[in-house]
Amino acid sequence: MSGKLSIVGLGPGDDRYLTREALDALAEAEALYGYGPYLDRIPPRAGQSRHASDNREEAERARAALGHAASGANVAIASGGDPGVFAMAASVCEEIASGPDSWRVLDVAIVPGITAMLAVAARAGAPLGHDFCALSLSDNLKPWELIERRLDAVAGAGFVIALYNPISRARPWQLGKAFARLARHLPGTTPVIFGRAVGRSDESLRVTTLSDAGETAADMATLIIVGSRETRIIAREGRAPLVYTPRIVEEVIA
């Protein structure tokens, strides 16, 4: 009996970002695992069981889904955004690495999705048009000193920076400290984008600057993009501005 485990990216927001591959993987599954609100986004199907769990129970969810698949079932874990970007795919790999042999021989398929930084960037223009990085501001799983060192490295070298997990009730001061750290390397006029709940009906987008970013509201549903020295803004009458990072690095031309 050979089971299968798919880890499926739903993209952020509603179903507009679902790919055909994701729809197929969800339809084929006998059992769906995931954070409750993600499962709620998937239309019910007869004969398909659902196993909702809390947002923070990633390891437990991974183990439950792996065990279920190892019993011979076709199981899918629904993941917000892309499962490979600060989401379920790494959790599942961690559990396979330390779990029973039966988990290693499973057919594991990861179905990519639109990750939040791509959706927020698309709404704003093309801020990720040049070299960029994605960094989680959560210091639950790595020390804050390492986060600061990484901010120094990428801001100093001219990367655009997407900040995942910028703030939470348990981590209230990290975001402000990150902006202060970035201000050592970047001018106060550097464009900063706050994208909240992009892809949902209550989505919002704010374009501000690094010097004003600390005053801008953010929560767990916010993805922040901090520009580089090259990032610029096109003001448009009657329309939202376009933020973009040119493909050419200006110094070379000058």
Next chain:
Amino acid sequence: MSGKLSIVGLGPGDDRYLTREALDALAEAEALYGYGPYLDRIPPRAGQSRHASDNREEAERARAALGHAASGANVAIASGGDPGVFAMAASVCEEIASGPDSWRVLDVAIVPGITAMLAVAARAGAPLGHDFCALSLSDNLKPWELIERRLDAVAGAGFVIALYNPISRARPWQLGKAFARLARHLPGTTPVIFGRAVGRSDESLRVTTLSDAGETAADMATLIIVGSRETRIIAREGRAPLVYTPRIVEEVIA
């Protein structure tokens, strides 16, 4: 008369990565612009004109599509992968910034897509499971010294690195030099993934190490992911290995 320009991400490969939003934008357009092979992936629709151009003619394509949309038409540019990642969205913004006022007032919509690094990562496991960056190795638009400086910064700070545009006929030596540069910071055992044409019927994936990466074949259709010191490989009997980067940074635990 108010036109509209959509810049639509098709994802890599065939139509498995197309989102509903992308399908809708393509279906609504009166005119489609894009690199020929991308347009060939979109089913024909009566009354919709097609304007294929060469891969290198991004600026010309952007100007033609903007001019067409400014005449009042609903125009879409088809982009491989995600339009915001080393693709058409930045080109269009650059042309809007320097173009006539009529281009600034246009309704511009960017539809995100699965970018190559997400598709390659999904095939391999979860190599982007922790902080990572995306870097173009093309020195057409930035000096090689800047690329080396960026490789130093991100490899030294522990980011996983996705290399876009790794090699071409006109840029034959850059990739080997990049691996040599990374070897200053990373052990020879660091996992390196070569994903070619992922999402197409002729896709291939190779998992090797930094010390052997220079001997591994790559071309313009290849996306390379270089792990960090934390990235590891799960060997699996009868199956491809899983490559992943844990969410926890090990030093902290030790």
